[in-house]
Amino acid sequence: MLQLKDAKIFQRENLILSDINLDIKKGEFNYLIGKTGSGKSSLMKTLYGDLPLQSGEGSIAGFDLRKLKEKEIPFLRRKIGIVFQDFQLLNDRSVADNLLFVLKATGWKGKNQMDAKINEVLEKVDMKTKGFKMPYQLSGGEQQRVAIARALLNTPEIILADEPTGNLDPKTSVEIMNVLEDINKAGITILMATHDYALILKFPHKTIKCEGGKIFEVV
Numbered sequence: 001m002l003q004l005k006d007a008k009i010f011q012r013e014n015l016i017l018s019d020i021n022l023d024i025k026k027g028e029f030n031y032l033i034g035k036t037g038s039g040k041s042s043l044m045k046t047l048y049g050d051l052p053l054q055s056g057e058g059s060i061a062g063f064d065l066r067k068l069k070e071k072e073i074p075f076l077r078r079k080i081g082i083v084f085q086d087f088q089l090l091n092d093r094s095v096a097d098n099l100l101f102v103l104k105a106t107g108w109k110g111k112n113q114m115d116a117k118i119n120e121v122l123e124k125v126d127m128k129t130k131g132f133k134m135p136y137q138l139s140g141g142e143q144q145r146v147a148i149a150r151a152l153l154n155t156p157e158i159i160l161a162d163e164p165t166g167n168l169d170p171k172t173s174v175e176i177m178n179v180l181e182d183i184n185k186a187g188i189t190i191l192m193a194t195h196d197y198a199l200i201l202k203f204p205h206k207t208i209k210c211e212g213g214k215i216f217e218v219v
């Protein structure tokens, strides 16, 4: 599902991580941990095509990251669901219209089909009755549920979540983890960057640490 071999991660010409070897199989749930500035986001960005893979080999959801062309990035993003710390919802439209916007932007047609898909993903995150709400009328946890629903729209093979609980209180963080756990149990692979060791203890999974410009598995 996701492989990096002898990869180096750069921000422009600055080397952030080297000797990266990573192999995440379909259905796994992995954490990526490490101090602020250790390179977690840079690694995630490389995986979703926001930073180019300049050295080594890499593939995700069937895409070769070394050969990834600008025009292929939208297709890669349909196979990958991305969830951010700050939700990144459009504040000028309702929850349902946020989801409709993504469906239209990714080539969906047919109102009935789109409405059915929106209902389906909102149901998965337990937000089916809140489609009419504006994002600013929702709590942080509810906004993150919508952001997860948005990530599910194109039935991704893998979800990359960069500090998805970073803006949430501990109780809400656990609720969001339960949503992610359910999604993972349904077969979607998850890689989640986090600072939150309490969550890792509560929901144990394979954990990869970024430190000193390298990554290694924590046992």
Ligand SMILES: Nc1ncnc2c1ncn2[C@@H]1O[C@H](COP(=O)(O)OP(=O)(O)OP(=O)(O)O)[C@@H](O)[C@H]1O
Pocket (backbone or CB within 6 Å): 011, 012, 014, 016, 034, 035, 036, 037, 038, 039, 040, 041, 042, 043, 210
């Ligand atoms: N756009 C950028 N241009 C140049 N350097 C950057 C850029 N973004 C991040 N960096 C540098 O890359 C390094 C890794 O940052 P990164 O954001 O990947 O770390 P992180 O582990 O995700 O941190 P955090 O937990 O704070 O998000 C840092 O030294 C940072 O200063």
